[in-house]
Amino acid sequence: xxxxVKEIYYVSWSDMRFMRHNMLNVILTSLxxxxxxxxxxxxxxGDSMTQQGVPYIAFMIPGxxxxxxxxxxxxxxxxxLNVQRLFYRSFDEMLMCPLRFSSIIIGKTMLGFMRxxxxxxxxxxxxxxxxxxxQLTPLxxxxxxxxxxTFSCLGVTAALLAxxxxxxxxxxxxxxxxxxxxxxxxxxxxxxxxAFQWALYAVPLTHSSVCIRAASLGWDFPWASLAVLAxxxxxxxxxxxxxxxxxxx
Amino acid sequence: MGDIIVVENLVKRYxxxxxxxxxxxxxxxxxxxxxxxxxxxxxxTTVRLLSSLATIDGGRVWIDGHDIVKEPMxxxxxxxxxQQHISLDKxxxxxxxxxxxxxxxxxxxxxRASRIDELVGYAGLDRYMDYMVNSLxxxxxxxxxxxxxxxxxxxLLFLDEPTAGLDIQARRLLWDLIxxxxxxxxxxxxxxxxxxxxxxxxxxxxxxxxGRIIATGTPKELCGxxxxxxxxxxxxxxxxxxxxxxSRDDAGDFMRALGGEDTTxxxxxxxxxxxxxELTGKTVGDA
Numbered sequence: 001x002x003x004x005v006k007e008i009y010y011v012s013w014s015d016m017r018f019m020r021h022n023m024l025n026v027i028l029t030s031l032x033x034x035x036x037x038x039x040x041x042x043x044x045x046g047d048s049m050t051q052q053g054v055p056y057i058a059f060m061i062p063g064x065x066x067x068x069x070x071x072x073x074x075x076x077x078x079x080x081l082n083v084q085r086l087f088y089r090s091f092d093e094m095l096m097c098p099l100r101f102s103s104i105i106i107g108k109t110m111l112g113f114m115r116x117x118x119x120x121x122x123x124x125x126x127x128x129x130x131x132x133x134x135q136l137t138p139l140x141x142x143x144x145x146x147x148x149x150t151f152s153c154l155g156v157t158a159a160l161l162a163x164x165x166x167x168x169x170x171x172x173x174x175x176x177x178x179x180x181x182x183x184x185x186x187x188x189x190x191x192x193x194x195a196f197q198w199a200l201y202a203v204p205l206t207h208s209s210v211c212i213r214a215a216s217l218g219w220d221f222p223w224a225s226l227a228v229l230a231x232x233x234x235x236x237x238x239x240x241x242x243x244x245x246x247x248x249x
Numbered sequence: 250m251g252d253i254i255v256v257e258n259l260v261k262r263y264x265x266x267x268x269x270x271x272x273x274x275x276x277x278x279x280x281x282x283x284x285x286x287x288x289x290x291x292x293x294t295t296v297r298l299l300s301s302l303a304t305i306d307g308g309r310v311w312i313d314g315h316d317i318v319k320e321p322m323x324x325x326x327x328x329x330x331x332q333q334h335i336s337l338d339k340x341x342x343x344x345x346x347x348x349x350x351x352x353x354x355x356x357x358x359x360x361r362a363s364r365i366d367e368l369v370g371y372a373g374l375d376r377y378m379d380y381m382v383n384s385l386x387x388x389x390x391x392x393x394x395x396x397x398x399x400x401x402x403x404x405l406l407f408l409d410e411p412t413a414g415l416d417i418q419a420r421r422l423l424w425d426l427i428x429x430x431x432x433x434x435x436x437x438x439x440x441x442x443x444x445x446x447x448x449x450x451x452x453x454x455x456x457x458x459x460g461r462i463i464a465t466g467t468p469k470e471l472c473g474x475x476x477x478x479x480x481x482x483x484x485x486x487x488x489x490x491x492x493x494x495x496s497r498d499d500a501g502d503f504m505r506a507l508g509g510e511d512t513t514x515x516x517x518x519x520x521x522x523x524x525x526x527e528l529t530g531k532t533v534g535d536a
Contacts, residue, residue, distance in 0.1 A: 018338075
């Protein structure tokens with residue numbers, strides 16, 4: 001077990017160095033989209049609307065935190081791994097070294113995980129300043145940690161499956177972009193037709209939004225959604241293991 | 250000396266087509282073994298299979314006695330691999346790349362710095378340590394890649410086209426480094442397009458074509474199979490012709506029979522390029 005933890009550290013070390021080299025860029029690029037959403041929707045609609053009994057801005061900020069956990073974690077993991085695998089070929093080096101595949105997968109999620117946590121923390125800190133309805137609770141932290149890990153794992157999957165830079169862009173457009181707007185980040189799913197709601201509950205960001213919002217607003221916690229999010233993580237992890245074992249990378 | 254690589258009936262297929270088609274091979278500890286073959290012959294695929302980078306579809310491989318399917322961690326711990334494409338992380342410095350590889354090979358923390366110093370001196374990289382990898386020339390990048398593959402003191406080093414794309418000076422410096430490594434006890438398995446490289450560096454050579462090994466032996470043995478003396482002459486519409494003979498006397502008889510004062514005839518020792526062409530039916534330009 002301790003050996004596996006050391007391997008995870010070894011695999012993630014270079015990504016942490018990369019993040020250190022590019023810290024300003026990392027922070028600016030991870031915060032740009034959520035801040036724009038915050039300004040456009042939050043300040044534009046914030047005073048005039050309520051959702052489920054709270055001001056819209058208090059409703060929306062947990063959604064933006066969930067969205068940030070997706071965009072920051074997924075993008076940083078998938079982009080860097082895609083470059084390392086297809087352009088630098090440095091990912092091959094790991095496969096030829098005596099490292100467990102599970103350590104390689106978890107190690108490669110660490111960059112997105114850390115970057116997601118950093119961005120979510122900043123957004124939530126801004127949210128605490130803007131509205132008194134938000135609460136920083138251990139359950140909220142657990143949801144954000146799991147959410148960042150899940151989407152970083154999805155980033156590994158996307159990067160391992162990508163045949164080219166173009167296919168990463170296609171994945172972003174077809175999978176990530178619809179999730180961004182439809183998964184209850186900016187509005188309650190109750191306002192959608194029932195069939196559409198079912199479809200959206202098959203997507204991890206919906207469960208992430210529901211959990212993070214409930215945990216930060218003190219609502220009844222949807223434990224089933226947390227379990228579903230954990231199952232998504234296991235599925236992404238298993239797919240990654242299969243891809244490495246069969247070297248379909 | 251025993252065998253460090255044992256390969257039995259190795260098979261790899263892509264889309265149903267065999268890229269490696271039943272290779273049997275043994276590489277002895279301490280030798281420099283060269284793999285020659287035309288483009289698409291299966292050289293790089295073989296290296297990828299032996300280094301666990303690709304899964305095998307059939308056959309078995311042992312690296313220093315470890316089955317690469319059943320004991321992959323032990324097999325990987327014995328080998329270093331330098332791929333055809335420079336596979337360094339170009340977002341990091343030379344030193345960071347080295348540290349990263351030292352970690353991948355689980356070199357204990359107290360040894361990392363001293364091992365880096367030792368290898369950097371060996372490869373003459375001292376003044377480039379804090380350069381970003383991207384800012385180095387191809388030859389220096391290749392040296393960094395070699396250093397990265399040597400941290401764990403591998404008994405076996407795979408070099409896939411190590412000097413491809415390098416200028417002559419960088420190539421010769423790299424040859425010296427390979428010789429030095431071999432003298433220090435590392436077994437070298439290299440694939441190359443350069444006949445001169447195979448002749449200069451390799452104790453034994455395997456020639457591969459269409460996924461099969463068609464000849465293995467020392468350069469001298471392979472040349473002997475074709476004929477140790479070559480006669481090269483221009484024959485009008487048929488262009489330059491090559492004939493091979495077991496001795497200079499036989500070659501001399503043939504030259505006299507050719508006659509013709511206006512014909513350019515060259516008598517020389519057979520080289521690996523001749524063997525390559527004779528055995529594969531392809532020119533070096535295809536390789």
